[in-house]
Amino acid sequence: MNYYSLNYNSSTVGFLEAVRKGLAPDRGLYFPETIPPLSQDFIESIPKLTNHELAFTAIAPFVGEDIPKDRLKRIVEETLSFDFPIVPITQSISSLELFQGPTLAFKDVGARFMARCLAYAHEVKEQKKLTILVATSGDTGGAVADGFYKVNGIDVVILYPKGKVSEVQEKQLTTLGENITALEVDGTFDDCQNMVKSAFIDPELTNQVALTSANSINIARWLAQMFYYFVAYKNRPNPEKDLVVSVPSGNFGNLCAGLMAQQMGLPIKHFVASTNVNDTVPSYLSSGNYEPKKSISTISNAMDVGDPSNFIRIQKLFNNDFYKLKKVVSGFAYTDSQTKKALKEIYKSSNYIADPHGAVSYLGLKDYLNSQEQDTLQGIFFETAHPIKFAPTVETILKLKIDPPKQVESLLNKPKLSLPVNDYKALKDFFFER
Ligand SMILES: *Cc1c(COP(=O)(O)O)cnc(C)c1O
Numbered sequence: 465m466n467y468y469s470l471n472y473n474s475s476t477v478g479f480l481e482a483v484r485k486g487l488a489p490d491r492g493l494y495f496p497e498t499i500p501p502l503s504q505d506f507i508e509s510i511p512k513l514t515n516h517e518l519a520f521t522a523i524a525p526f527v528g529e530d531i532p533k534d535r536l537k538r539i540v541e542e543t544l545s546f547d548f549p550i551v552p553i554t555q556s557i558s559s560l561e562l563f564q565g566p567t568l569a570f571k572d573v574g575a576r577f578m579a580r581c582l583a584y585a586h587e588v589k590e591q592k593k594l595t596i597l598v599a600t601s602g603d604t605g606g607a608v609a610d611g612f613y614k615v616n617g618i619d620v621v622i623l624y625p626k627g628k629v630s631e632v633q634e635k636q637l638t639t640l641g642e643n644i645t646a647l648e649v650d651g652t653f654d655d656c657q658n659m660v661k662s663a664f665i666d667p668e669l670t671n672q673v674a675l676t677s678a679n680s681i682n683i684a685r686w687l688a689q690m691f692y693y694f695v696a697y698k699n700r701p702n703p704e705k706d707l708v709v710s711v712p713s714g715n716f717g718n719l720c721a722g723l724m725a726q727q728m729g730l731p732i733k734h735f736v737a738s739t740n741v742n743d744t745v746p747s748y749l750s751s752g753n754y755e756p757k758k759s760i761s762t763i764s765n766a767m768d769v770g771d772p773s774n775f776i777r778i779q780k781l782f783n784n785d786f787y788k789l790k791k792v793v794s795g796f797a798y799t800d801s802q803t804k805k806a807l808k809e810i811y812k813s814s815n816y817i818a819d820p821h822g823a824v825s826y827l828g829l830k831d832y833l834n835s836q837e838q839d840t841l842q843g844i845f846f847e848t849a850h851p852i853k854f855a856p857t858v859e860t861i862l863k864l865k866i867d868p869p870k871q872v873e874s875l876l877n878k879p880k881l882s883l884p885v886n887d888y889k890a891l892k893d894f895f896f897e898r
Contacts, residue, residue, distance in 0.1 A: 465528040467494040467683060470776055479530040480585045483578060483684045484594065486677045493773070494683050495780055500525035502729040510698050515548065516541050518698065519691040522725065523577075526687050531584055539580040543573060543688065548695045550844065553814045557829055559822060559847045560696050567606040567636050568850035568871055569766075570692070570718070574685030575604075575611030579618070581684050586617030592674045595619045595895075597663055599656035602629045603766045603849065606636030608678045609644045620644045620678075621894075623656035623885070632853055632872055639878035646882040647894065662888045663895075673895055680717030681773050689721035692846065693730055702842045710736035710829035710845040712821040714767035716745065716774040718846070723781050723792070733841065737795040738828030740764045740803065745772060746795030752786055763800050763857050764820040766849065796828040803827070804861050811862050819854050822847035 467482040468474075471492025477485065482494040506521060513521075520540045527536055546564045553559055565572030582594065596618060598608055605622040612620045622637055626648045629637070638646040649656050660677070663669055680686050693709065700707050709732055711719040719737055726732050737745050740762040748754045756771030782789040798806075806823040810816050818826060825845040833843050851858045852866050859865060885891050 465500075465526050466497045468497060469493070470495050470780060479527045479683070480581065483581050483682060484585060484591075484676060486682050493681050493777060495777060496526060496683075499724065499727050499781075504729075507729060507731065510694065511703075513698070515544055515691075515695060518694040519544055519688075522690045522694055522728070523687060526683075527581075531581065535584060539577065539584070542580060543576040544691070548692070548699075550696075550699045550701065551814075551816060552701060553810060553816055553826070556833055556841065557826065557843045557845065558701055559816065559818070559826070560692065560699075560844050561847045562692055563819075563848060563850045565607075566610045566871055567603070568632075568853055568869065569603040569607055570689075570846070570848040571603055571607035571685075572611065573691065574680065574682075574688045574717075575607040575678065577688035578678060578682055578684035579611040579615045582612075582618055583615045591617070593617055593619060594674050594676055595621060596678045597621050597623075597660055597675050598678050599623045599653065599660045600629070600637070601625070601653040601765060601768070602633045603853070604679060605629075605646075606633055609637055609640055609646075612678075613640050613644055614642055618643060621647060623647050623649050623659055623891070625653050625656055626650050626884075628653065630853060630856075632855075632875065634880065635875040635878065638880040638882045639875060641881050647885040647891070648882045650884065650886050659885075659888050659891050663891060666892070669892055669895060679773075680715050686717045686721055686774065686777075687724070689718050690725040690728075692718070693722045693725040693732060696844045696846075697730055697732065700842060700844060705842040706733035706840055707731070708734045708736065708829065708832060708841050708843045710738050710825045710832070710843060712764065712767060712825035712828075712846060712848055713737050713739050713745065714742070714769040714772065716772040716778060718848075719793070720774045720777045720781070723778060726792070727781060734832070735793045736825075736828040736832045736843075736845075737793055738825045738845075739795070739797045740767050740824055741797060741799055742768055742770050743795075743797030744770055745775060746797045749790055749793065749795040762820075763803060763854070764824050766821060767824070794828075794832050796831050798824050798827050807858060807861050817851045817858065817862065817864075817866060818847060819849045819851040820857060821849055 469488030
């Protein structure tokens with residue numbers, strides 16, 4: 465499979481090259497040249513296949529010849545080494561838990577897959593050591609740190625805003641050591657992000673250090689997420705009803721992966737793009753005007769994105785046809801007070817403890833189903849983070865204590881390892897002094 469840049473000003477590259485680069489040289493996002501269709505036989509056999517078989521079949525045509533089949537199978541098995549349970553909430557609504565991985569966020573799957581693809585590329589080509597540089601507001605950093613921990617040929621440098629990530633998130637970023645370095649910035653997430661952007665366009669630095677990013681613009685992180693939709697379809701509670709999936713969205717990588725799976729032929733009837741008040745996409749779906757905004761802080765902070773970077777890929781999937789997109793995707797946006805009410809409602813109806821992102825996703829699904837003839841549809845909403853990651857919010861609203869899962873218990877006693885870095889010059893010095 466080849467990938468071209470959506471700025472149309474760079475040459476096409478194969479899968480591994482696109483993964484190593486992240487962005488194309490013309491700063492465009494990579495997009496596959498074709499969308500490989502699934503066979504009818506395969507779709508009919510989905511209920512009998514394992515998660516590993518499903519994920520392998522979905523991703524293999526996008527990888528092409530770049531990774532041998534046996535190795536790709538192993539990569540998929542190592543990436544998906546945990547469960548993805550579906551929990552019924554009401555008669556027509558269920559939660560698909562994507563957070564059972566090592567850092568308790570759905571981003572684990574994409575980060576683990578990307579790390580293993582890059583490890584393979586390093587093994588066969590002995591390229592220059594690659595440094596992944598990321599800024600995080602919380603969840604991305606932990607998933608990337610864990611995914612790349614001890615991966616040969618790759619260093620990871622994570623910038624995070626001091627005092628602005630939760631205790632669990634900080635532990636996930638700062639306690640690993642080895643090839644993972646956490647840099648603590650006395651500033652905001654935007655300051656971290658700006659330092660990363662400066663680094664990528666600084667030739668003095670990029671001539672010395674092979675830098676790449678690991679956010680959802682990277683095709684390995686984006687495409688690996690298709691797998692969730694195959695699991696949702698395989699394990700849907702009512703096989704006789706049509707499936708609607710609601711996706712809590714920020715940068716829209718996850719939803720974009722679902723739309724790709726649908727275009728390959730996976731029978732998902734409809735998608736709901738659920739957001740917090742950062743409602744650029746739901747507004748677009750109702751007005752037809754795409755107007756990026758500054759991001760606003762909310763309790764579902766992994767979705768605080770005012771100008772989602774993957775939206776251009778979604779438009780490409782529909783050949784920029786607004787009406788085609790609108791037929792397949794509905795958008796809904798919610799305030800923090802609506803999200804808090806939903807957390808209570810979910811807990812009351814089924815004793816289920818959602819996190820704020822999952823609650824937004826539940827609300828979008830419920831409102832969409834209420835607008836349709838319910839008895840022909842069933843809904844699954846994606847629950848993208850374990851509630852313990854947002855414990856102060858969730859515990860206050862629901863007036864309870866969340867049992868810490870094993871992933872958290874093992875972290876809390878480990879010492880924090882991080883270096884202070886307060887401006888771009890200090891970041892650059894850090895790279896040159898290593
Ligand atoms: C990153 C994240 C999202 C948003 O996913 P996108 O692919 O950026 O739309 C939603 N929920 C949680 C918990 C996240 O960490």
